[in-house]
Amino acid sequence: MNFEIELENRTKETESVVKAYLPEESGWAKTVIEAMNYSVNVGGKRLRPMLMAETYKLFGGKDKAVEPFMAAIEMIHTYSLVHDDLPAMDNDEYRRGKKTTWVVYGDAMAILAGDGLLNYAFETALTSFEMSGSSVAAKAKALSILAKKAGIHGMIGGQTADIEAEHLGGTVTQEHLLFIHEHKTAALIQAAMMAGAVLAGASDAQVQMIEQAAYEIGIAFQIQDDILDVTSSLETLGKPVGSDARNQKTTYVTLKGIEEASREQKELSAHAIELLAAFEKEGYHNAFLLELIRSLITRDR
């Protein structure tokens, strides 16, 4: 298996699943739907739906019932970026080299597009009830996981703590920062992998292991982000580096120094891979998933 080629193929597959579930741009609500689809089509690594699909495969999932959930988690991830970019929030005009949603469609429509994506995520995931594959109980459980990890005790909680951290300037504690990373970044990765496991019929104990592994992957992923902001270049990263320092933002690197941050990042990712590899003893294999996680954490952009 050539990982790079395989990654490209699976990214395309994931992309086509996500796009198949986007709403049609027609009717009186056409503008908000255009804004929603624009936001999703700006692109990205499609990491969350890919992790969901691969965890689903790890536990032997073979049906299409996972697909509406894959689209749903990408919609949730996207809505959070659309609202984050608003002038009232981070006031970002570009994302992945393209104009952000509010710049193209205006603030009001961007607020509605974010709301529309969040709502449509649940609407989409709920269509799984009409599909074969996975039990009704598994679908209801996957939905609950998605809702919890995206909400005030998950991603929205992390965003709240992040906004409050900005007001604190340089006095953010490690506990506070870990809460932000766990909730703003790791929670949706947990949701993706846990929902994939649940839909494939994994046991509660297995889902718990996945929750822990996904937590470690999420934190390691975020620490890598903080490291790259210091060590990378505009050319490699595709966005300006050093923004954390300019914004006097407390990061894992400012708190612990780059060497210690890097050491902890490696420790977390090694442990996450160990947890996932341990499923092999129970007969569950997915070599691509392990490679994918290794690549995330050693990535240079």
Added chain:
Amino acid sequence: MNFEIELENRTKETESVVKAYLPEESGWAKTVIEAMNYSVNVGGKRLRPMLMAETYKLFGGKDKAVEPFMAAIEMIHTYSLVHDDLPAMDNDEYRRGKKTTWVVYGDAMAILAGDGLLNYAFETALTSFEMSGSSVAAKAKALSILAKKAGIHGMIGGQTADIEAEHLGGTVTQEHLLFIHEHKTAALIQAAMMAGAVLAGASDAQVQMIEQAAYEIGIAFQIQDDILDVTSSLETLGKPVGSDARNQKTTYVTLKGIEEASREQKELSAHAIELLAAFEKEGYHNAFLLELIRSLITRDR
């Protein structure tokens, strides 16, 4: 039955159901939760959860499984107001005589509080799967109705058309205005009553009748709003009258004149009540529900 006293009792009951499901204000996400609860506690008639509970009772529903859905629909209604009031949207500083959420908590936190309420609505409704009463299929169907009627093909679609109508000034067509009223106002009333019916085990044909009646109630309710803005006073209405004229807003009254608007409003409401009363032949009674709808449409505030 003294309707006024009964209405007061049921409003209190509904209020206590909604409040029982509000999230606890603790942890790192405390601020956003406070902003969410502030928004819900500002009050209102609790019309949507009350209509849900009464339609549930109409079809013989007796369990508590409807309660998380009652809380959910009030959270969805509330989030739409929180986002509507934002400076980037209607820029309203007061609602029901109290400061709006963004005035108290700032724009960023108000955006997150709206997101939090929408997400928590689904999180809350999903807890019904852990409760007895109503079938799993009924709960999944009620959830889908809620999601559809709140989304881009429901309320968010109506808000989109409303924002676009503002840019058109006085040239809004009747078709455009009806789309706004149907989606911005009637859709959540439909969701409330349909979900109540579905959870109580009503048949598809019965749910369709309820959808039609709720459509008529929603439109009649909105026309009454437009009429009161012309005919009422600040003292009676509790908010400034004449705001539609000042904003050069196209309403049912500007399109059709007050007499014709009033005639259509009465016709719609009479027909809605007729549809609901027809269920009596099948053995389904709820005298309070019929009175409630009459009172909504003849209200002077």
